[in-house]
Amino acid sequence: MLESLREDVRTALAKDPAATSAATIALLYSGLHAIWGYRLAHALWRRGFRFTARFLSQFVRFLTGVEIHPAADIGRRLFIDHGAAVVIGETAEIGDDVLLYHGVTLGGDSMRREKRHPTLEDGVTVGANATLLGAITVGENASVGAGSVVVDDVDPGTTVAGVPAEPIGTATGERSTAEGSPSE
Structure with a gap:
């Protein structure tokens, strides 16, 4: 358990350029506190x-502004940057390094009592104020742009953005040629 806590702090240090020390992260990062509370609630x-x-x-939601259902x-190494107003539903599945x-x-x-929340595979990044709805899958190393609404699966390594979200590029930097997207 202690090693898991250390790993979470190291993750925050690696993913947040504003992070100054392990002590600061452990004491002041609400997203990290929410994850720790979730782990206990999940157990x-x-x-x-x-x-x-x-x-x-x-109670953790009251303290941190982050709501994570204990059944998720x-x-x-999940990192929730800034933490405020994050909601993770009951049947959500989140991989490593998200x-x-x-x-x-x-x-x-x-x-209905069924799989009804998103699955985020390993290495996914989801931008601020994005909404992902339903039993969709966001593939490994995919990215979701800030403010996007995602209601369909996202292929691995793809970047999506918009309302509704559409592919705009790939992990290799290729831009989509979809209507409304730059072609070069």
Whole structure:
């Protein structure tokens, strides 16, 4: 457990150029506190302490402004930069090395008890105030532009932006030739 906490601090140091020290991160980064609270709530959830897990997740939301459902499945080294107003729904799945900026919503599009929240594969980056809805998959190393609304799957290594989000490039820097996008 202690090694996991250290790994989270090292991740913040690596992903935030404004980070000045491990102590500052551990004491003052609300996104990190939200992840730590989630990990505890998730452990409680998996052991059948559902009410206690939900209570803890709501308390952490009150403290940090980040709401992560304790049933969500989150991998290693998630970094939530600035933390405010992030929402991660119950059936969301997040891989390793994912970066979320403030205001990101991983929301559902169904009232049925089914997979209804997004899956973010390893290495995904989601820009500020982006909304991802439904049981979609954002592929490995893909990026979602700030303010985008994503309702369809995103291919690995692709950058999407807009409302609704459309491909605008790839991880190799190629620009999309889709209508409304630059061709060079």
